[in-house]
Amino acid sequence: MASVDSFSNWMDLIQEISKSDGITIGTSDLVKATGVPASQLRYWVEQGYIKPVEVPNERSRKYSYRVVFRVRAIKYFLDNGFTLASAMERVNQFRNLDVQLQNIIADHMEDLKIADNGDIEISLGSINNGSAELRLSIHDGQSKFWTEV
Known part of the structure:
Protein backbone atom coordinates (compact mmCIF):
# COMPACT_ATOMS: atom_id res chain seq x y z
CA MET A 1 0.00 0.00 0.00
CA ALA A 2 1.37 3.40 -1.00
CA SER A 3 1.78 6.04 1.66
CA VAL A 4 0.14 9.44 1.41
CA ASP A 5 3.59 10.99 1.10
CA SER A 6 4.40 8.94 -1.99
CA PHE A 7 1.16 9.78 -3.82
CA SER A 8 1.89 12.20 -6.64
CA ASN A 9 -0.79 11.72 -9.27
CA TRP A 10 -2.99 14.58 -8.07
CA MET A 11 -3.95 15.67 -11.59
CA ASP A 12 -5.58 12.32 -12.40
CA LEU A 13 -7.33 12.35 -9.04
CA ILE A 14 -8.75 15.84 -9.63
CA GLN A 15 -9.98 14.90 -13.09
CA GLU A 16 -11.56 11.71 -11.75
CA ILE A 17 -13.39 13.27 -8.81
CA SER A 18 -14.67 16.24 -10.81
CA LYS A 19 -16.56 14.01 -13.23
CA SER A 20 -20.28 14.55 -12.87
CA ASP A 21 -21.50 11.35 -14.49
CA GLY A 22 -23.75 9.21 -12.34
CA ILE A 23 -24.14 11.63 -9.44
CA THR A 24 -27.80 12.55 -9.01
CA ILE A 25 -30.02 14.00 -6.29
CA GLY A 26 -33.79 14.14 -5.94
CA THR A 27 -36.01 17.20 -5.90
CA SER A 28 -36.28 17.36 -2.10
CA ASP A 29 -32.49 17.31 -1.76
CA LEU A 30 -32.19 20.00 -4.45
CA VAL A 31 -34.68 22.13 -2.50
CA LYS A 32 -32.62 21.65 0.70
CA ALA A 33 -29.33 22.40 -1.07
CA THR A 34 -30.55 25.57 -2.78
CA GLY A 35 -33.50 26.98 -0.85
CA VAL A 36 -35.54 27.13 -4.07
CA PRO A 37 -39.09 25.74 -3.66
CA ALA A 38 -40.07 22.61 -5.60
CA SER A 39 -42.78 24.56 -7.45
CA GLN A 40 -40.16 27.00 -8.74
CA LEU A 41 -37.90 24.12 -9.80
CA ARG A 42 -40.80 22.55 -11.73
CA TYR A 43 -41.38 25.85 -13.53
CA TRP A 44 -37.69 26.14 -14.42
CA VAL A 45 -37.79 22.58 -15.79
CA GLU A 46 -40.88 23.43 -17.88
CA GLN A 47 -39.11 26.52 -19.25
CA GLY A 48 -35.92 24.57 -20.00
CA TYR A 49 -33.75 26.51 -17.54
CA ILE A 50 -32.76 23.32 -15.74
CA LYS A 51 -32.94 19.74 -16.94
CA PRO A 52 -33.54 16.61 -14.90
CA VAL A 53 -31.44 13.53 -15.59
CA GLU A 54 -33.15 10.57 -17.23
CA VAL A 55 -32.92 7.66 -14.79
CA PRO A 56 -34.46 4.36 -15.93
CA ASN A 57 -37.27 3.02 -13.72
CA GLU A 58 -37.41 6.22 -11.65
CA ARG A 59 -40.68 8.08 -11.33
CA SER A 60 -39.33 11.07 -9.44
CA ARG A 61 -37.06 13.64 -11.01
CA LYS A 62 -33.34 13.41 -10.45
CA TYR A 63 -30.79 16.14 -11.09
CA SER A 64 -27.06 16.11 -11.73
CA TYR A 65 -24.86 17.72 -9.12
CA ARG A 66 -24.04 20.49 -11.64
CA VAL A 67 -27.71 21.52 -11.53
CA VAL A 68 -27.21 22.39 -7.84
CA PHE A 69 -24.68 25.06 -8.86
CA ARG A 70 -26.89 26.25 -11.72
CA VAL A 71 -29.92 26.63 -9.43
CA ARG A 72 -27.84 28.44 -6.81
CA ALA A 73 -26.55 30.82 -9.48
CA ILE A 74 -30.06 31.53 -10.78
CA LYS A 75 -31.26 32.16 -7.22
CA TYR A 76 -28.29 34.44 -6.54
CA PHE A 77 -29.18 36.70 -9.46
CA LEU A 78 -32.90 36.67 -8.64
CA ASP A 79 -32.14 37.56 -5.00
CA ASN A 80 -30.05 40.48 -6.27
CA GLY A 81 -32.89 42.02 -8.28
CA PHE A 82 -32.40 40.50 -11.74
CA THR A 83 -35.33 39.27 -13.78
CA LEU A 84 -35.43 35.56 -14.54
CA ALA A 85 -34.51 36.19 -18.19
CA SER A 86 -31.59 38.41 -17.18
CA ALA A 87 -30.50 35.92 -14.51
CA MET A 88 -30.46 33.14 -17.12
CA GLU A 89 -28.30 35.22 -19.47
CA ARG A 90 -25.76 35.74 -16.72
CA VAL A 91 -25.88 32.11 -15.57
CA ASN A 92 -25.28 30.96 -19.14
CA GLN A 93 -22.36 33.38 -19.50
CA PHE A 94 -20.93 32.13 -16.23
CA ARG A 95 -21.41 28.51 -17.29
CA ASN A 96 -19.40 29.11 -20.44
CA LEU A 97 -16.68 30.87 -18.43
CA ASP A 98 -16.72 28.14 -15.79
CA VAL A 99 -16.25 25.38 -18.36
CA GLN A 100 -13.49 27.32 -20.13
CA LEU A 101 -11.60 27.93 -16.87
CA GLN A 102 -11.88 24.25 -15.92
CA ASN A 103 -10.56 23.27 -19.34
CA ILE A 104 -7.67 25.74 -19.15
CA ILE A 105 -6.55 24.45 -15.78
CA ALA A 106 -7.00 20.79 -16.78
CA ASP A 107 -5.14 21.34 -20.07
CA HIS A 108 -2.24 23.32 -18.59
Missing part, protein backbone atom coordinates in the same frame (compact mmCIF):
# COMPACT_ATOMS: atom_id res chain seq x y z
CA MET A 109 -1.76 21.82 -15.14
CA GLU A 110 1.59 20.06 -15.21
CA ASP A 111 2.17 19.42 -11.53
CA LEU A 112 0.33 19.72 -8.24
CA LYS A 113 1.81 19.46 -4.76
CA ILE A 114 0.00 19.49 -1.45
CA ALA A 115 2.01 20.30 1.66
CA ASP A 116 1.36 18.72 5.07
CA ASN A 117 -0.31 21.98 6.18
CA GLY A 118 -2.75 21.81 3.23
CA ASP A 119 -1.09 24.49 1.11
CA ILE A 120 -1.41 23.74 -2.60
CA GLU A 121 1.08 24.61 -5.33
CA ILE A 122 0.22 24.09 -9.00
CA SER A 123 2.47 24.40 -12.03
CA LEU A 124 0.54 25.71 -15.03
CA GLY A 125 3.34 25.28 -17.55
CA SER A 126 5.89 27.43 -19.27
CA ILE A 127 5.31 30.96 -20.55
CA ASN A 128 7.36 33.59 -22.42
CA ASN A 129 8.67 31.08 -24.95
CA GLY A 130 9.72 28.69 -22.20
CA SER A 131 11.79 31.19 -20.22
CA ALA A 132 9.54 31.05 -17.15
CA GLU A 133 6.95 28.85 -15.49
CA LEU A 134 3.52 30.07 -14.33
CA ARG A 135 2.68 28.86 -10.84
CA LEU A 136 -0.32 29.12 -8.55
CA SER A 137 -0.32 28.70 -4.78
CA ILE A 138 -3.33 28.42 -2.52
CA HIS A 139 -2.90 29.11 1.20
CA ASP A 140 -5.84 29.45 3.61
CA GLY A 141 -8.21 29.88 0.66
CA GLN A 142 -6.17 32.71 -0.84
CA SER A 143 -4.62 32.22 -4.27
CA LYS A 144 -1.49 33.81 -5.70
CA PHE A 145 0.02 33.53 -9.17
CA TRP A 146 3.72 34.04 -9.84
CA THR A 147 6.38 33.15 -12.34
CA GLU A 148 9.49 31.14 -11.69
CA VAL A 149 12.52 31.45 -13.94
